[in-house]
Amino acid sequence: MATRKTAAKPNVSAEELLGYYRDMLLIRRFEEKAGQLYGMGLIGGFCHLYIGQEAVVVGLEAAAKEGDKRITSYRDHGHMLACGMDPKGVMAELTGREGGYSKGKGGSMHMFSKEKHFYGGHGIVGAQVPLGAGLAFSDKYKGNDNVTFTYFGDGAANQGQVYETYNMAMLWDLPVIFVIENNKYAMGTSVQRATKSPSLWERGAAYGIKGEEVDGMDVLAVKAAGEKAVAHCRAGKGPYILEVMTYRYRGHSMSDPAKYRTRDEVQKIREERDAIEHVRELLLQGKHATEDDLKAIDKDIKAVVNDAAEFSKESPEPALDELWTDIYASDVPQNA
Amino acid sequence: MATEILMPALSPTMEEGTLAKWLVKEGDTVSAGDILAEIETDKATMEFEAVDEGVIGKILIAAGTEGVKVNTAIAVLVEEGESAENIQTSASSSPEAAPAQAEAADKAAPNGGSAKAAPPAAPMPDTSPDWPDGTEMKTQTVREALRDAMAEEMRAHDEVFVMGEEVAEYQGAYKITQGLLAEFGARRVIDTPITEHGFAGIGVGAAFGGLRPVVEFMTFNFAMQAIDQILNSAAKTLYMSGGQMGCPIVFRGPNGAAARVGAQHSQCYAAWYSHIPGLKVVMPYSAADAKGLLKQAIRDPNPVIFLENEILYGRSFDVPVLDDFTVPFGKAKIWREGTDVTIVSFGIGMTYALEAAERLAEDGISAEVIDLRTIRPMDTDAILASVRKTNRLVTVEEGFPQSSVGNYITSVVMQQAFDYLDAPVINLTGKDVPMPYAANLEKLALVTTDDVVEAVRKVTYR
Numbered sequence: 001m002a003t004r005k006t007a008a009k010p011n012v013s014a015e016e017l018l019g020y021y022r023d024m025l026l027i028r029r030f031e032e033k034a035g036q037l038y039g040m041g042l043i044g045g046f047c048h049l050y051i052g053q054e055a056v057v058v059g060l061e062a063a064a065k066e067g068d069k070r071i072t073s074y075r076d077h078g079h080m081l082a083c084g085m086d087p088k089g090v091m092a093e094l095t096g097r098e099g100g101y102s103k104g105k106g107g108s109m110h111m112f113s114k115e116k117h118f119y120g121g122h123g124i125v126g127a128q129v130p131l132g133a134g135l136a137f138s139d140k141y142k143g144n145d146n147v148t149f150t151y152f153g154d155g156a157a158n159q160g161q162v163y164e165t166y167n168m169a170m171l172w173d174l175p176v177i178f179v180i181e182n183n184k185y186a187m188g189t190s191v192q193r194a195t196k197s198p199s200l201w202e203r204g205a206a207y208g209i210k211g212e213e214v215d216g217m218d219v220l221a222v223k224a225a226g227e228k229a230v231a232h233c234r235a236g237k238g239p240y241i242l243e244v245m246t247y248r249y250r251g252h253s254m255s256d257p258a259k260y261r262t263r264d265e266v267q268k269i270r271e272e273r274d275a276i277e278h279v280r281e282l283l284l285q286g287k288h289a290t291e292d293d294l295k296a297i298d299k300d301i302k303a304v305v306n307d308a309a310e311f312s313k314e315s316p317e318p319a320l321d322e323l324w325t326d327i328y329a330s331d332v333p334q335n336a
Numbered sequence: 337m338a339t340e341i342l343m344p345a346l347s348p349t350m351e352e353g354t355l356a357k358w359l360v361k362e363g364d365t366v367s368a369g370d371i372l373a374e375i376e377t378d379k380a381t382m383e384f385e386a387v388d389e390g391v392i393g394k395i396l397i398a399a400g401t402e403g404v405k406v407n408t409a410i411a412v413l414v415e416e417g418e419s420a421e422n423i424q425t426s427a428s429s430s431p432e433a434a435p436a437q438a439e440a441a442d443k444a445a446p447n448g449g450s451a452k453a454a455p456p457a458a459p460m461p462d463t464s465p466d467w468p469d470g471t472e473m474k475t476q477t478v479r480e481a482l483r484d485a486m487a488e489e490m491r492a493h494d495e496v497f498v499m500g501e502e503v504a505e506y507q508g509a510y511k512i513t514q515g516l517l518a519e520f521g522a523r524r525v526i527d528t529p530i531t532e533h534g535f536a537g538i539g540v541g542a543a544f545g546g547l548r549p550v551v552e553f554m555t556f557n558f559a560m561q562a563i564d565q566i567l568n569s570a571a572k573t574l575y576m577s578g579g580q581m582g583c584p585i586v587f588r589g590p591n592g593a594a595a596r597v598g599a600q601h602s603q604c605y606a607a608w609y610s611h612i613p614g615l616k617v618v619m620p621y622s623a624a625d626a627k628g629l630l631k632q633a634i635r636d637p638n639p640v641i642f643l644e645n646e647i648l649y650g651r652s653f654d655v656p657v658l659d660d661f662t663v664p665f666g667k668a669k670i671w672r673e674g675t676d677v678t679i680v681s682f683g684i685g686m687t688y689a690l691e692a693a694e695r696l697a698e699d700g701i702s703a704e705v706i707d708l709r710t711i712r713p714m715d716t717d718a719i720l721a722s723v724r725k726t727n728r729l730v731t732v733e734e735g736f737p738q739s740s741v742g743n744y745i746t747s748v749v750m751q752q753a754f755d756y757l758d759a760p761v762i763n764l765t766g767k768d769v770p771m772p773y774a775a776n777l778e779k780l781a782l783v784t785t786d787d788v789v790e791a792v793r794k795v796t797y798r
Binding site for chain 1: 347528545576
């Protein structure tokens with residue numbers, strides 16, 4: 001892997017850096033396993049993998065505090081693992097089993113956790129953006145200093161409701177961080193084929209929203225930008241936009257043959273820009289960890305993922321009467 | 337240890353495929369992410385990557401083989417130095433990949449859908465009065481009743497707030513929110529820009545976040561811009577989250593034809609929203625119901641579509657003077673008891689139903705008039721009990737004829753009271769045309785009292 005500079009001097013401890021390595025590796029191994037289970041027919045329907053984009057959620061979670069909320073699109077497994085949701089529950093939802101976060105009734109694109117303030121998992125491109133602003137609205141209304149991380153892709157960035165939301169979020173100073181995960185392709189359409197805008201975050205300027213571009217393959221750069229955005233929101237200055245430049249190694253979904261880009265393009269980024277390799281180098285070069293330490297982590301992660309896979313196979317399918325539950329709430333829900 | 341590499345499923349519908357090309361050969365060392373083969377699915381040619389590292393010990397399915405079933409072993413991966421000889425391969429596909437699902441279809445559905453249901457029990461409608469006898473009454477318009485309902489709930493619960501176009505400083509495009517800004521302030525009575533899709537979504541997000549939004553649409557015609565958020569975000573999330581994430585929200589505003597506003601501003605959405613599991617749909621006629629049902633809607637932990645009517649806003653009715661008056665969902669109201677025919681309606685349709693009943697009474701035809709009040713949940717017991725008595729049914733609504741609310745009522749009556757019917761049911765609806773502007777044509781497009789009288793004469797053969 002080619003050496004490269006980190007955006008800022010890493011102001012993190014060795015322990016934190018090891019934590020990011022572990023969190024990113026968990027997402028990657030989990031997603032590889034999900035791909036494998038999909039191939040075996042254990043996971044059905046749509047399955048959008050996060051491989052390549054791990055530094056985005058891990059960097060931003062490093063800037064979050066308890067109480068902060070997050071909401072995203074259908075490429076959501078990474079977000080769930082990064083905010084601490086149980087890999088077993090996520091994998092079992094992928095296999096449509098009782099032990100899944102939604103009891104098997106949501107699937108890959110629809111999982112939620114009140115406990116971890118994870119609000120989904122949304123399958124309609126861009127629809128999570130006003131929802132995220134609404135979550136931020138609820139926090140501002142209640143008078144606390146929580147922020148909401150609202151993730152969407154470069155594809156969703158062309159949806160009208162995103163700009164309706166920008167307008168109201170700024171008008172009402174909502175504490176929402178709009179995270180554009182720019183992985184360069186909206187399914188098979190490159191950003192350049194979808195817009196003449198030179199950048200996506202700059203569109204916020206039309207509404208008075210500040211923002212910046214971030215190297216999404218560098219977890220420390222993402223963390224630093226996240227901290228800046230969070231401080232802006234917590235200070236009551238309204239929304240902030242982060243356009244995080246990232247890359248997905250796999251197809252849009254499992255059934256995408258990915259003919260819109262060359263194998264070389266993918267390979268080059270994997271070899272030169274991989275976010276996990278980057279942290280691995282920082283750890284080894286800084287002598288924060290030995291090869292053996294990292295091997296031990298790899299082994300741990302593999303065990304966690306294998307346990308999740310086993311759980312997802314052993315957990316029974318939902319009881320048939322689950323078809324008819326959870327359509328209507330019968331009592332007053334507690335505040336999230 | 338040797339592991340089998342299985343034929344992958346590479347699309348939601350793939351059951352078998354062609355192993356087009358091997359990109360590795362026996363003896364090659366591979367690591368995770370390396371491309372092993374090209375596989376043709378039913379849709380495209382896909383590259384198939386290795387998940388584990390090892391050496392290709394044996395290729396079991398030759399390049400060019402068609403119709404390779406998913407989960408068939410196509411190659412064997414061995415560890416460095418391990419021999420590929422004497423490898424036992426399983427012949428068939430993995431059994432764990434085929435979950436049982438057939439028995440699901442046999443299970444009787446608790447509501448609707450089941451063809452082999454037992455003979456229906458006699459319907460037991462709730463006919464209790466909405467307020468105790470002797471309750472003091474006052475005259476109020478529907479407009480005032482709606483405002484009072486919101487104000488009372490806002491006084492009682494800080495999480496309740498109102499948002500929409502012109503709801504605050506303008507006091508409401510139809511003056512439904514008059515006075516709320518002065519009493520509750522700009523934090524809780526919020527003017528939005530003209531941006532239905534956006535503010536509906538923000539409302540739903542706020543409900544996920546623990547608030548109880550009342551979102552006003554200036555008219556429900558404009559809610560078409562927001563219908564994705566109403567259906568896909570508000571109505572379905574509780575189910576998709578396995579019961580974790582509810583959405584207590586009210587979407588309210590005028591619905592249906594007003595007068596002379598043309599096709600885009602004159603449509604009834606009762607049938608549309610009543611189609612959706614996860615939504616509750618309310619359409620009041622009287623001021624008392626407007627108040628009691630809106631308070632109930634704000635307290636309900638589910639998304640509620642509250643369909644008002646511009647023409648009814650200014651009408652006055654008796655409203656009970658009670659500290660806390662609510663009307664439960666799923667309980668129809670019998671406005672007039674009768675023996676010869678049942679007329680079922682809701683919202684403004686009740687105007688025509690009641691006028692027709694009055695006229696029919698003069699001719700000695702006794703009509704029972706039922707106001708559904710909530711379309712979903714629907715008090716089908718009230719309808720069935722009445723039809724068992726009168727043996728004839730006319731439904732009245734303003735919406736379009738195809739897939740109307742009346743069509744649904746008819747199917748319920750056919751299945752559960754077929755033997756009680758003495759005449760085919762008539763569904764009166766608006767005409768099957770976009771609403772015209774010209775006064776005479778508009779009148780022709782709407783359902784009228786005359787239509788109801790005529791339909792009743794048809795089903796009673798009088």
